[in-house]
Amino acid sequence: xxxxxxxxxxxxxxxxxxxxxxxxxxxxxxxxxxxxxxxxxxxxxxxxxxxxxxxxxxxxxxxxxxxxxxxxxxxxxxxxxxxxxxxxxxxxxxxxxxxxxxxxxxxxxxxxxxxxxxxxxxxxxxxxxxxxxxxxxxxxxxxxxxxxxxxxxxxxxxxxxxxxxxxxxxxxxxxxxxxxxxxxxxxxxxxxxxxxxxxxxxxxxxxxxxxxxxxxxxxxxxx
Amino acid sequence: xxxxxxxxxxxxxxxxxxxxxxxxxxxxxxxxxxxxxxxxxxxxxxxxxxxxxxxxxxxxxxxxxxxxxxxxxxxxxxxxxxxxxxxxxxxxxxxxxxxxxxxxxxxxxxxxxxxxxxxxxxxxxxxxxxxxxxxxxxxxxxxxxxxxxxxxxxxxxxxxxxxxxxxxxxxxxxxxxxxxxxxxxxxxxxxxxxxxxxxxxxxxxxxxxxxxxxxxxxxxxxxxxxxxxxxxxxxxxxx
Numbered sequence: 001x002x003x004x005x006x007x008x009x010x011x012x013x014x015x016x017x018x019x020x021x022x023x024x025x026x027x028x029x030x031x032x033x034x035x036x037x038x039x040x041x042x043x044x045x046x047x048x049x050x051x052x053x054x055x056x057x058x059x060x061x062x063x064x065x066x067x068x069x070x071x072x073x074x075x076x077x078x079x080x081x082x083x084x085x086x087x088x089x090x091x092x093x094x095x096x097x098x099x100x101x102x103x104x105x106x107x108x109x110x111x112x113x114x115x116x117x118x119x120x121x122x123x124x125x126x127x128x129x130x131x132x133x134x135x136x137x138x139x140x141x142x143x144x145x146x147x148x149x150x151x152x153x154x155x156x157x158x159x160x161x162x163x164x165x166x167x168x169x170x171x172x173x174x175x176x177x178x179x180x181x182x183x184x185x186x187x188x189x190x191x192x193x194x195x196x197x198x199x200x201x202x203x204x205x206x207x208x209x210x211x212x213x214x215x216x217x218x219x220x221x222x223x
Numbered sequence: 224x225x226x227x228x229x230x231x232x233x234x235x236x237x238x239x240x241x242x243x244x245x246x247x248x249x250x251x252x253x254x255x256x257x258x259x260x261x262x263x264x265x266x267x268x269x270x271x272x273x274x275x276x277x278x279x280x281x282x283x284x285x286x287x288x289x290x291x292x293x294x295x296x297x298x299x300x301x302x303x304x305x306x307x308x309x310x311x312x313x314x315x316x317x318x319x320x321x322x323x324x325x326x327x328x329x330x331x332x333x334x335x336x337x338x339x340x341x342x343x344x345x346x347x348x349x350x351x352x353x354x355x356x357x358x359x360x361x362x363x364x365x366x367x368x369x370x371x372x373x374x375x376x377x378x379x380x381x382x383x384x385x386x387x388x389x390x391x392x393x394x395x396x397x398x399x400x401x402x403x404x405x406x407x408x409x410x411x412x413x414x415x416x417x418x419x420x421x422x423x424x425x426x427x428x429x430x431x432x433x434x435x436x437x438x439x440x441x442x443x444x445x446x447x448x449x450x451x452x453x454x455x456x457x458x459x460x461x462x
Contacts, residue, residue, distance in 0.1 A: 152366065156369040165362045166366060169356075169387075172397065173393045176398065207389065208386075212386070218378055
C-alpha cells in the first residue's frame with residue numbers, strides 16, 4: 001500500500017508542479033485575509049494579539065478553496081470512476097491525496113508566516129522548530145477530514161456551502177490547538193504550554209488520519 | 224444498497240396504531256408529573272434558588288441529546304457494515320431528534336446562564352462543545368439534503384455521522400483546555416434525594432419521548448422511501 005500511496009502522491013504533486021496556479025492562488029487568498037483582518041482590527045496592539053488566530057483562520061478559509069479543488073481535475077475529465085476502478089487500495093488514494101493537500105497547505109502557511117511577522121509586527125520568541133511543528137500538524141489536521149469531505153462535496157449539490165459546513169465544526173479542536181499553540185510559541189512559551197497543544201494536535205491527527213482512511217473506501221465505492 | 228436490503232425492511236402496516244404511541248403516552252404522563260414535581264414539590268436549589276428548577280429539563284435534554292447521537296452513531300456503523308436501509312432511516316431519525324434536543328439544551332442553557340452568570344452566552348467548554356456538536360450534526364443533515372441518490376445518501380450520512388460522533392470528546396477537551404466556567408458536574412451523591420428522584424423522573428420522561436419521536440421519524444422516512452420507489456401509475460387512456 002505504501003508504494004501505491006507514493007504513486008498517488010507523485011501524481012498529485014506532478015499536477016501541482018505543472019500548474020502552480022493553485023498554490024499561488026491559495027497564498028494570495030491567505031494574504032488577502034491577513035490584509036482584510038488588519039483593516040478590521042481596532043488597533044495595532046489588537047492585531048498583534050490576534051496574529052496567530054488570524055493566520056489559522058486564513059489557512060482554514062484557504063483550505064476550503066484547496067480542498068474544493070482537490071478533485072476538480074478528476075471531475076472535469078470524468079477520471080474519478082477510473083481512479084476508483086484502479087486496482088489499488090482506496091486508502092492509498094486517500095493517503096496520497098491527503099498528504100499532497102497537507103504539503104500544499106503547509107507550503108502556503110510557511111509562505112504566510114514571514115508576512116505575518118512583517119505586517120502584524122510580531123516576533124518569534126519561542127522555538128522555530130515548534131512553530132514548524134504547529135504549522136505541519138495543523139495543516140495535516142485540516143487536510144485529513146478535508147480530503148474525505150472534498151470527495152463528498154465534489155459530487156453533491158451546493159458543494160461550496162457544504163464543505164465549510166461539514167469541515168469547520170469538525171476541525172475546531174485542530175484550529176484551536178494550532179492557534180493557541182502558535183500564539184504561545186510566538187510569545188516564547190513562558191508557561192510551557194506548547195507541548196500540551198502539540199499533543200492535542202497529534203491526537204486529533206491520529207484520530208482523523210486513521211478514521212478518514214478507513215471511511216474513504218466507502219465514499220469512493222459510491223462515486 | 225441492494226434491492227434485497229430495502230425489501231428486508233418491514234412493510235408499513237395499514238393500522239394507524241403503533242407500539243411507540245404507548246411509549247410516547249408514558250413519556251408525556253411522566254413529563255407532566257416530573258415537571259409538576261420539579262416546579263412545586265422539589266426543594267429549591269441551595270445556591271441558585273428557584274432558578275435551579277430549570278435543571279429538571281436542562282439536564283435531561285443534555286443527557287438525551289447525547290443518547291440520541293449515540294443511537295445515530297451505532298446505527299450509522301451498523302449501516303456501514305450491513306447496508307440495511309432501515310438503519311439509515313434510524314440514523315436520520317436519531318440525528319434529527321438529537322439536534323432538536325441539542326437546540327433545546329442551548330436555549331435552556333442560555334436562559335439559565337443569564338441569572339446565574341449574568342450573560343446570555345459564555346465561552347464555557349460545555350456550552351461551546353454543545354454548540355459545536357449541534358453545528359456538526361446540522362452539517363450531517365445538510366449533507367443528507369444535498370444528495371438525491373438514496374444509496375449514496377445513506378453511505379455519506381453514515382460516514383459523516385461516525386466522524387461527527389467520534390469528534391465530540393476531542394472537541395470537548397480542546398475547549399475545556401481553552402477556558403472553563405461551568406459548574407462541576409453533579410452526581411447522585413452531591414444532590415439531595417428529592418431532587419435526584421425528580422431529575423430521574425424527568426430523564427425517563429425525556430427518554431420515552433425521544434424513543435417516540437425517533438420511532439415516528441423512522442416510520443416517516445420509511446414511508447417516504449417507499450413512496451419514492453412506488454411504480455408509476457398506469458397511463459390513462461384518452462377518452
